[in-house]
Amino acid sequence: MLYMITVNNLTKIYKLGKVETKALSSVTFDIEKGNIVGLMGKSGSGKTTLIRQMSLIDRPNDGSIIIDNIDVIGLSEGKRSKLRLNTLGYVFQEYALIPELTALENVYLPAMMLGANSTAYKQKAKELLTTVGLENEIFHLPKELSGGQQQRVAIARAMINNPKVIFADEPTANLDSISAKTVMETLQNMNKTTGVTIIFVSHDPDDKKYANQLIFLKDGKITEEYV
Ligand SMILES: Nc1ncnc2c1ncn2[C@@H]1O[C@H](COP(=O)(O)OP(=O)(O)OP(=O)(O)O)[C@@H](O)[C@H]1O
Ligand SMILES: [Mg+2]
Numbered sequence: 001m002l003y004m005i006t007v008n009n010l011t012k013i014y015k016l017g018k019v020e021t022k023a024l025s026s027v028t029f030d031i032e033k034g035n036i037v038g039l040m041g042k043s044g045s046g047k048t049t050l051i052r053q054m055s056l057i058d059r060p061n062d063g064s065i066i067i068d069n070i071d072v073i074g075l076s077e078g079k080r081s082k083l084r085l086n087t088l089g090y091v092f093q094e095y096a097l098i099p100e101l102t103a104l105e106n107v108y109l110p111a112m113m114l115g116a117n118s119t120a121y122k123q124k125a126k127e128l129l130t131t132v133g134l135e136n137e138i139f140h141l142p143k144e145l146s147g148g149q150q151q152r153v154a155i156a157r158a159m160i161n162n163p164k165v166i167f168a169d170e171p172t173a174n175l176d177s178i179s180a181k182t183v184m185e186t187l188q189n190m191n192k193t194t195g196v197t198i199i200f201v202s203h204d205p206d207d208k209k210y211a212n213q214l215i216f217l218k219d220g221k222i223t224e225e226y227v
Helices: 047-054 077-087 103-113 118-131 147-159 177-194 205-210
Strands: 003-016 019-032 036-040 062-067 088-091 165-169 197-202 213-218 221-226
Touching: 003 047, 003 197, 019 047, 019 062, 019 197, 019 213, 019 221, 036 047, 036 177, 036 205, 047 062, 047 165, 047 197, 077 088, 088 147, 103 118, 103 147, 118 147, 118 177, 147 165, 147 177, 165 177, 177 197, 177 205, 197 205
Parallel strands: 036 197, 036 213, 088 165, 165 197
Antiparallel strands: 003 019, 003 062, 213 221
């Protein structure tokens, strides 16, 4: 099976009191293993909603999602948690690092949670921080790092359990253009060296160049897609 993710007729409706918003409307597409996917579209078009359903943070109202041949909709919460920790990596706009932990500790935390061997995960965390260009900052706290450096720590953390997919919702939205470029190139480098599938959201049309698959959303529907 070539596909990493298959999404079929995905629908998500938010209800706030009597008001219903159809954030996703029968969305269907496939993502091949090893792709870098750019999810584009205006504010409110459904990008975050789509990424939240695919990354098992939320559940849709209708439709199916297959990740690495597993039908994830039918899974129990416990199995979904395991899949999140073992198979998926997350990079958020606001970095989401733990302020009291060093860069190194932030990176190996998800491996510690899996009960992995501590010598091995500390070594791996150091290697990942070197890969993202932070070999001299491993003992820095998040507040002692720039925004771009914090986001690169977050990318290293997302890679610690050898995920098959990384989800990045506007990873460069809080960064200046030079740091943003470094972060996007770091993601691209991770894809090239490990084959990890990457799905990123961006507002910046210029970021299209980092993707080899583009999905455009408008009012919860796919308007264009080319691979
Ligand atoms: N928790 C929620 N409850 C109710 N409505 C929501 C919720 N989250 C999102 N929505 C609505 O769903 C639609 C899609 O929102 P979504 O956050 O997915 O857009 P987006 O494309 O990520 O936008 P942005 O570029 O601003 O981040 C919007 O109309 C939004 O108001
Ligand atoms: Mg969003």
